[in-house]
Amino acid sequence: MDLKEEYPKVLILSDATWSNSNNIGNTYTNLFGGWDPERIAMVYARGDLPENKICNKYFQIAESRIIRRFFDKSVKTGIEIAQDTAKLEDYDIEVDVEASRKLYSFFKKFRWNIFLLARNMLWKIGKWKTSELDEFIDSYDPDVIFALACEGSYINDLQQYIIKKSNRKAAIYFVDDIYSMRQFSLSPIFWLNRIISRSGLRKTTSMCDKVYTIISDQKEEYDRCFGKSSEVINKGGNFSGDMPKPTARKNPMKLIYSGNISAVGRWETLAQVGRALDSINSEGDRAHLYISTTDVLNAKMKKAFESCKSIKFKGKLPIEEVEEFQNSADILVHVEAFNIRDRLKTRLSFSTKLVDYFERGRCILAIGWDESASIIYLRENDAAFVVDDLGALENELRKLIFSPELVEEYGEKGWELGKSNHGIEDIRQRLREGLLSLSEG
Structure with missing residues (x-):
């Protein structure tokens, strides 16, 4: 041929x-x-x-x-x-x-x-x-x-x-x-x-x-x-081999978000995660959120992130370091905006970094509007720990952070969805x- x-x-x-x-x-x-x-x-x-x-x-x-x-x-x-x-x-x-x-x-x-x-x-x-x-x-x-x-x-x-x-x-x-x-x-x-x-x-x-x-x-x-x-x-993604083995669970747990944050309001949801973690960590240092993005923070974003002790902002990482960064996570975080303009804008979008997350074999924490196509896809396939109500965010985070079996389970489920569909x-x-x-x- x-x-x-x-x-x-x-x-x-x-x-x-x-x-x-x-x-x-x-x-x-x-x-x-x-x-x-x-x-x-x-x-x-x-x-x-x-x-x-x-x-x-x-x-x-x-x-x-x-x-x-x-x-x-x-x-x-x-x-x-x-x-x-x-x-x-x-x-x-x-x-x-x-x-x-x-x-x-x-x-x-x-x-x-x-x-x-x-x-x-x-x-x-x-x-x-x-x-x-x-x-x-x-x-x-x-x-x-x-x-x-x-x-x-x-x-x-x-x-x-x-x-x-x-x-x-x-x-x-x-x-x-x-x-x-x-x-x-x-x-x-x-x-x-x-x-x-x-x-x-x-x-x-x-x-x-x-x-x-x-x-x-x-x-x-x-x-x-x-x-x-x-x-x-x-x-x-490449799902031909065995699922990557998670690293030893960290203490405090390491939550990682990598991707765009500014164009469609994701930074606001990440700040909400930071505030919820601050509340949880007031009882003991349980988990931190690490953020990597190529976006340049404006003053409002900087203020929101700096006000949260649990957020560790890493800025832009070289492309060749992103995979290693994601592999170091206990939990990989995906967020969507909740404000009406941005949630409608991304309603029929799919965040392609989710496929990278599936490849890592790590638990995915997905936070977003319940009509977002990405959230629907993850929920229908039971491939992520999904939170669609910001009012319940802290309680849901507690449930995940204090349940190592859930973290392990959703790491496997994300990998299996990637293997099946991607x-x-x-x-x-x-x-x-x-x-x-x-x-x-």
Whole structure:
């Protein structure tokens, strides 16, 4: 069997960079691991550089260059990048990376609805449909398109253009709820952005021959919305061997959270855990919560964490140390927000770090709204010690901390769910076969 029969030549369309340091980049690495590197490429819409060991061929469209082109017509808004040759020593790339980093950090920090609207307008009037982009598509000549579902109308315009230009069949992958109107905001501009985004997503999805969703609750709702039967593709892990043996139980017990905390209100729930542990520890030093995140804390977060003696904030850890950090836990912590805006925003999401937790073979403590898809999934499979009521948090924590048999039991149950539903080879094979079928159809 030749390589074309095994691996279709796929072109990924994404707003975010394929970097193992961000969530979606980590997901790409997980799904496309083992893919022939000569048969995978990406077009993305951010100015930073990729970082992974799978894909080497990219076309990058940077917003900073779109802005610069208004003042200098010689600026190329899109450029081809090879990961193994793109270096920050290149002055133009360094300028683009730094400018894009500042722009993205600003949007991420404030995320004002007016700025999101302005971003879409920038792409509407800016020149990104260029001969360089066309030449990249033609020269790569993909067999199939794999588009990440994105809420910005700008990225939907880009994806629609490439699908039409390439004249290839496409699949779209939803990893968050970016379509439902079941949201909360008092801003009219938020709802304007949502309506515009939904229109773009409907058109992009209508141009795709296959839809992937990340969890069954999302599948059920989106199948109704788009009138298409989607397939669930989630993150995979290595469950081929024996379950890792837990380390000797620590005294005080070590609870660990690693992941994002700021974008969807998780930090508030973590602070609640810290306060509950402070109350428990007033009777003796029983347990501490260790937090690792790449997010930069604002003043409010710092104050909340520093006010809890039981919280040990570790900040950003090198990627290669995260697994060891998680393995040192007695209990791995997953949290979701309880405020109405963020809980609705993440209602149909699945936290991919849960698969990493399953791999560790440690007890998972999951705290979140009972309508969160992640919480429903864990509860239905009895794979975590679930708390969905903050009023009961301290009592439930006491129950878990003082019950070593529960800690051991849920470590085994999480591992078994991972082994049953998240085997990496099965997931990669299903994705490869699905894209191969499209390319041959």
